[in-house]
Amino acid sequence: MTTITRLPHPAIEEVALTDVLFALSDPARLEIVRELADGPLSMAECGATNPALPKSTKSHLMKVLREAGIVRNEPDGRRRTVSLRRDELDAVFPGLLDSVLGATDR
Template identity: 50%
Template sequence: MTPASAPAASTAEAGGRVLDHPALDEIRIEGVLHALSDPMRLRIVRELAAAEGELTCSRFELPVSKSTSTHHFRVLRESGIIQQIYRGTAKMNGLRRDDLEALFPGLLDSVLGAANRQVRRVGEDR
């Protein structure tokens, strides 16, 4: 796996921690669909999609333990759905929307639309 973007590389040059992200040609549909199939991970993706920018991990209020939350973020990062960058001690999260759209046109918007309709139909995220 290789770093996904220049900001991560500049963090490395400054001595910061860098997380591995799949390169565009390493992102696979089955990994993306697997990551999106979990309700907690889908909830994270919905919140990131609704945000105007990156969000810290602590911004998410998930009804799971910290270690489980960390696992969910790792699955999303390793599947290519999100990018995580350290800024100081904060781990910032953002959707790789452009990359996903280039590889799988319309997929993310379709999944998000369906998830939002389901939340309206059956209630809050579980």
């Protein structure tokens, strides 16, 4: 009885730069990443901005971030904890996340 509570994550070595850039190129996703910069959050907690966002939409945004290797999504009781894969990304794309998070968007 296949329980699939654990979602697939790419190994950091097989994460493509263009996929990372693409995932970050959407304002809603970038905002989520910014929120996660301060530490892990549950799905319910993140997306504080955008409160009216349907959960299926949020789940999909997160999927793109996860598949791009930017975020980790782990089961935690009946919720899910989402966290930035910051150290891993720094190792593979040094400075990238810092410059994106440091940018004052306009």
